[in-house]
Amino acid sequence: MIKSSTSVVGIIFPNSYDALVPELVNVRLMASIPFASRYRIIDFVLSSMTHSGIDNISVIVNKNYHSLMDHLGSGREWDLVRKNGGLHIFPPFAEKEVGGPYIGRASALASLLDFLKSQKEKYVIMSDTNVVVNFDFNAMLQAHIDNDADITIAYNEQKLPEELLNYQTSDRIFYYTFDLEQGRIRKVYINPKTDGVQNTSMSIFVIGRELLIELISNAYTQGRSFFMRDVIMPQLGKLNVQGYKYTGYVARISGMKSYFEENMKLLDDYNLDALFSAGPIYTKIRGDNPTHYKDGAKVQNVMMADGCVIEGEVENSVIFRGVKVGKGAKIKNCILMQDTVVEAGANVEYLITDKNVTITAGKEMKGTDTFPVYIEKFKVV
Amino acid sequence: MAKEMIAMLLAGGQGSRLYALTEKLAKPAVPFGGKYRIIDFPLSNCVNSGIDTVGILTQYQPLELNEYIGNGQPWDLDRLYGGVHVLPPYQKAHGSDWYKGTANAIYQNISFIERYDPKYVIILSGDQICKQDYSDFLEFHKAKNAEFSVAVMEVPWEEAPRFGLMVADENDKITEFQEKPKNPKSNLASMGIYIFNWDILKKYLQEDEADPKSKNDFGNNIIPNLLRDKRQMYAYHFSGYWKDVGTISSLWEANMEVLDPEHSGINLFDENWKIYSRNAGMTGHKINAGAIVENSMVTDGCRIKGTVKHSVLFGGVKVEAGAVVEDAVIMGGTTVKSGAVVRHCIVAENVTICENAVVGAMPEGDENGVATIGSGVTIGENVVIGPNAMVNNNVEGGEVE
Numbered sequence: 001m002i003k004s005s006t007s008v009v010g011i012i013f014p015n016s017y018d019a020l021v022p023e024l025v026n027v028r029l030m031a032s033i034p035f036a037s038r039y040r041i042i043d044f045v046l047s048s049m050t051h052s053g054i055d056n057i058s059v060i061v062n063k064n065y066h067s068l069m070d071h072l073g074s075g076r077e078w079d080l081v082r083k084n085g086g087l088h089i090f091p092p093f094a095e096k097e098v099g100g101p102y103i104g105r106a107s108a109l110a111s112l113l114d115f116l117k118s119q120k121e122k123y124v125i126m127s128d129t130n131v132v133v134n135f136d137f138n139a140m141l142q143a144h145i146d147n148d149a150d151i152t153i154a155y156n157e158q159k160l161p162e163e164l165l166n167y168q169t170s171d172r173i174f175y176y177t178f179d180l181e182q183g184r185i186r187k188v189y190i191n192p193k194t195d196g197v198q199n200t201s202m203s204i205f206v207i208g209r210e211l212l213i214e215l216i217s218n219a220y221t222q223g224r225s226f227f228m229r230d231v232i233m234p235q236l237g238k239l240n241v242q243g244y245k246y247t248g249y250v251a252r253i254s255g256m257k258s259y260f261e262e263n264m265k266l267l268d269d270y271n272l273d274a275l276f277s278a279g280p281i282y283t284k285i286r287g288d289n290p291t292h293y294k295d296g297a298k299v300q301n302v303m304m305a306d307g308c309v310i311e312g313e314v315e316n317s318v319i320f321r322g323v324k325v326g327k328g329a330k331i332k333n334c335i336l337m338q339d340t341v342v343e344a345g346a347n348v349e350y351l352i353t354d355k356n357v358t359i360t361a362g363k364e365m366k367g368t369d370t371f372p373v374y375i376e377k378f379k380v381v
Numbered sequence: 382m383a384k385e386m387i388a389m390l391l392a393g394g395q396g397s398r399l400y401a402l403t404e405k406l407a408k409p410a411v412p413f414g415g416k417y418r419i420i421d422f423p424l425s426n427c428v429n430s431g432i433d434t435v436g437i438l439t440q441y442q443p444l445e446l447n448e449y450i451g452n453g454q455p456w457d458l459d460r461l462y463g464g465v466h467v468l469p470p471y472q473k474a475h476g477s478d479w480y481k482g483t484a485n486a487i488y489q490n491i492s493f494i495e496r497y498d499p500k501y502v503i504i505l506s507g508d509q510i511c512k513q514d515y516s517d518f519l520e521f522h523k524a525k526n527a528e529f530s531v532a533v534m535e536v537p538w539e540e541a542p543r544f545g546l547m548v549a550d551e552n553d554k555i556t557e558f559q560e561k562p563k564n565p566k567s568n569l570a571s572m573g574i575y576i577f578n579w580d581i582l583k584k585y586l587q588e589d590e591a592d593p594k595s596k597n598d599f600g601n602n603i604i605p606n607l608l609r610d611k612r613q614m615y616a617y618h619f620s621g622y623w624k625d626v627g628t629i630s631s632l633w634e635a636n637m638e639v640l641d642p643e644h645s646g647i648n649l650f651d652e653n654w655k656i657y658s659r660n661a662g663m664t665g666h667k668i669n670a671g672a673i674v675e676n677s678m679v680t681d682g683c684r685i686k687g688t689v690k691h692s693v694l695f696g697g698v699k700v701e702a703g704a705v706v707e708d709a710v711i712m713g714g715t716t717v718k719s720g721a722v723v724r725h726c727i728v729a730e731n732v733t734i735c736e737n738a739v740v741g742a743m744p745e746g747d748e749n750g751v752a753t754i755g756s757g758v759t760i761g762e763n764v765v766i767g768p769n770a771m772v773n774n775n776v777e778g779g780e781v782e
Contacts, residue, residue: 036664036665037664037665038664038665038681076454267667269667269669269684272664272667276664280662280663281662281664282662283662285455285660287455287657287658287660289414289415289416289649289650289656289678290414290416290649290678290680290693290694291666291678291679291680292650292677292678293674293675293676293677293678293679294676295675295676297674297676299668299672299674300668300669300670300671300672301668301669301670302667302668303664303665303666303667304665304667304668304679305665305681306416306665306680306681309650318665
């Protein structure tokens with residue numbers, strides 16, 4: 001049953017901002033990057049949508065989406081196996097003229113026009129996956145309705161991450177900041193290099209479904225690709241585009257450095273509670289046993305998932321599922337992803353290991369806080 | 382389409398010797414090993430052995446067990462045909478009955494079994510921790526051309542009088558059954574796991590039901606009747622890990638054995654024989670600076686700032702700075718506040734142990750009781766709970782022996 005005037009279709013773009021973290025998306029996409037010891041980034045937006053009563057969610061994938069398909073499965077963990085709605089994954093539709101990997105949000109949506117037309121929900125909420133939030137979409141939708149808005153875009157007040165300021169602008173990566181007048185967005189800046197706290201777009205949009213179809217149809221016939229730049233910005237005078245200020249916890253992944261820092265920030269209980277207190281975040285269940293700290297384990301200030309066996313020393317680190325740390329091994333300031341093995345006597349600092357990496361016995365490796373060493377999936381060092 | 386073998390899991394027992402833990406909970410739903418419940422073991426064994434149809438016979442305090450089982454998805458038992466079914470006693474046209482005994486519980490569900498038209502039925506018990514491949518057991522049953530087989534464990538002779546014993550010949554054919562005898566003729570203890578040919582089981586259940594003097598129990602009635610009729614009965618030797626966790630001390634012991642898989646034989650890390658459980662969906666656990674964690678199991682949602690040694694912690698347990706937990710089993714959602722000392726005990730779910738309280742004590746001489754705190758209880762500041770205590774109500778002050 002489609003509920004009255006407040007029902008929503010969710011659309012998630014898991015590939016946006018892939019280019020910011022080229023190492024991590026070598027074998028995956030932004031949405032399936034492991035985060036906070038047992039999650040993938042997409043878990044946060046998906047769980048938030050589920051908590052907000054959105055149960056018709058489309059994920060428009062572009063490339064490297066095998067890991068995401070594997071992670072999402074049928075959507076059961078997010079309670080998205082539904083008779084009506086549920087989880088849909090839209091791969092690039094290669095046969096039609098709009099097909100092939102998309103380059104912008106507008107062109108991605110163009111391939112979804114028939115689907116959007118056949119839905120009954122009144123609103124569409126769209127989100128990327130580079131911002132980790134436990135978001136109350138109902139509150140944002142209510143603001144959208146109260147403000148009689150055509151489009152509402154969420155932002156938070158923050159300094160632009162260094163990585164964005166230093167990013168060599170390409171035509172594929174856009175980030176935006178806003179000037180607002182009584183909540184209405186009057187000016188949008190593309191890739192600004194300004195320092196200081198700014199109204200920084202979170203790329204979460206609320207829009208009426210009919211309006212979205214109209215805007216995308218027009219953009220498609222005019223060959224426009226980018227939703228914010230090509231569709232919204234020219235309409236700022238005509239459409240009521242509102243900003244929605246989000247004051248909750250935001251972890252913005254803009255590169256390797258912020259990925260490292262945002263994980264480490266969760267070692268502070270205050271931040272951890274701020275991110276998770278709004279509701280549980282669901283993820284794929286692996287069925288690991290509890291983590292076993294054996295004799296010789298010495299652990300200080302860590303966040304760790306299930307399935308680990310720890311016989312060495314671990315300090316200031318985020319450890320994902322199934323990691324093994326051998327006798328006498330020392331781990332400090334590291335992020336060790338799923339099934340990493342650190343053999344006996346190894347000594348590592350400021351390391352990010354991808355899945356299934358092995359650090360062999362006695363090996364020493366050290367990065368620095370500004371430049372953590374990254375080791376790719378399946379590597380044996 | 383007929384199923385070769387389906388499982389019937391007896392989960393109705395009250396578990397009265399686990400009193401503080403089972404006051405509001407059926408025994409098979411009692412938490413075990415950090416993130417499991419007892420029933421996860423037989424259910425996971427079924428799935429790992431290729432059995433996809435399981436009837437769970439419940440009677441005592443079924444609410445939490447029912448909710449836990451749900452549609453069976455965590456065990457891959459949400460099936461189009463078969464899957465897991467919770468079977469409480471129900472009303473029939475000619476009245477209704479509680480399950481009078483283990484055999485009567487199966488008798489009342491003959492129609493459930495017939496829906497699957499199985500050749501064999503395996504009867505399982507919901508109060509044991511055991512990793513067992515039932516398909517090996519079935520192979521044995523078929524190879525012996527048996528009508529009834531029972532899984533047996535060799536136990537030390539001095540302990541044999543505590544068990545139901547099978548006396549078998551050199552071909553494993555059962556010649557005699559002794560229920561807790563003073564003078565045992567065998568040390569083969571029945572594990573309470575049986576495979577029956579369904580036609581035989583059905584016949585004996587019906588006969589047993591017709592006998593007004595029967596206790597409607599497998600051990601007391603069905604097995605002696607099979608022996609009387611000289612049916613093809615065989616004993617299947619099982620040598621893996623098996624533990625009846627019917628008492629507080631055996632439940633505590635089994636949890637501690639999880640910490641020492643190399644010696645105890647109960648390895649939860651076995652990728653080839655996974656034990657599945659319903660996931661609570663909590664964040665990874667946190668161990669803060671200043672905490673000490675040694676030789677322990679810790680799982681999602683735990684926050685540890687104090688000292689944890691040789692213990693099993695379940696999901697969401699909080700151990701505050703300055704608290705000490707040692708040789709303890711602490712179930713989900715429990716908080717051990719600053720300065721409290723918790724040793725050699727079982728603390729159930731959602732308990733609060735307030736500042737500087739003392740629960741349990743390390744064994745001294747003959748004194749090795751396992752203190753037990755029931756679910757939802759608050760133990761007040763400075764309260765002392767003795768090593769033999771079973772506490773089921775809030776304690777605001779003083780000492781409890």
